[in-house]
Amino acid sequence: MRSRSNLFLIAILALISTPLVIMYVFQLIDSVSRPALGGFLPQTWELGNWRFLWETIDSARPSIWRVTFNTFVFAASTALLVCAFSITAAYALSRLNFPARRFFLAGLIMLHAFPTITLIIAIFIVLQFLGLYDSLIGVILVKAALELPFGIWIMKGFYDSVPWEIEMAGVQDGASRFRVWRELILPQVKPGLAALLIFSFLAGWSEFILPLVLAPGADAQVLATYMNAVIADDMRPDYGLFKAIGVFYALPVIAVYLLFQKQLMNIYGGGTKG
Structure with missing residues (x-):
């Protein structure tokens, strides 16, 4: 059956x-x-549709390799920032009993569920004020901040699944709390950290709205906005070129999934204790 x-x-x-x-x-x-x-x-x-690999399509647009490099920097920086802050914030929420802890946990769920597009005007004003509008750094910071609630919640589940006895044994042996976290607890949650790193990288690689609105210039262009510029040319649309760039854009995602599919499945393997 x-x-x-x-x-x-x-x-x-x-x-x-x-x-x-x-x-x-x-x-x-x-x-x-x-x-x-x-x-x-x-x-x-x-192979004429793949000419973007060895020549510049338009003098007004950057090289595809420059755009690919921007996309990689954007995705990798977002993933590293999300993981760096998630592993520490999630540990505090999982192990420390501090005032308003439940409020922070509820806030994480609300922030993760909150639609990003409703914040775009406020984010635009903040980046203008900080001088980070139309820069890759500004978009990286915004994307990492928006992915953090999900990352913290996921890593908290993995920390919750680690038995307290492991941590208490290290403390009783005279190790500091930081050393216990680094040498005993962190190795236990490495599968979740690897999954979060890959997931955050893919989220950054596929992002379109934030780079389009917050970094419209050519210097900070990523592959998603590059494709949009190609198809938005009403005077001479080249759909074959657009499809070839789309395949080029999807190849790294397919490769990452084929290589790390087991690690990606670990993202739902954490505990669920409160």
Whole structure:
């Protein structure tokens, strides 16, 4: 019975996923071919749509490699900031009994559920005041701050799953609280930290709204806004080029998922104690 139910579930998931797979397959085919006029089947095979790899598409736009570097810096910096603050804040919420602890826990859930777009005007004004508008650093700080509630909540669950006895044994042996955290507790939550690092990197890599609104200049452009600029050219739209850039944009995400899918699954493996 269990085998039949698993097969039924797999069949349902395959049926739902088939249209998405077909669209991705056609996007890949269209990126290396030119369809017939008014059709969708490939007529000729060519690599002209991938010319952005070795030449600049437009003098007004930066090189694709500069944009890719910006995207990597944006995603990696966001992931590192989220993890650095989450592992310390989550430990305090999990292990320390301080006033208004429940208020902070409830606030984390509210901040995570709060729609980002409603804060965009306030964030714009703050960045203007700080002189960080239209800069990659400003967008990194904003994205990291918005991802922090999720990261802290996830890491708190992993800290909650670590038995108190491990920490108490280290304290009784004369180690400081910081040394116990670094040498005994932190190794226990490494799977969650790895999952959060990858998840935050992917969240930064796929971000579109924040770079579009807060860093519209060419110097801070990322791949998501670069694609938007390509398709927004009403005078000479090149859909083949757009699809090729889309495949190029998706390749690192696919590679990360294939290499680290087990670590990504660990993000829901933490405890749930309050």
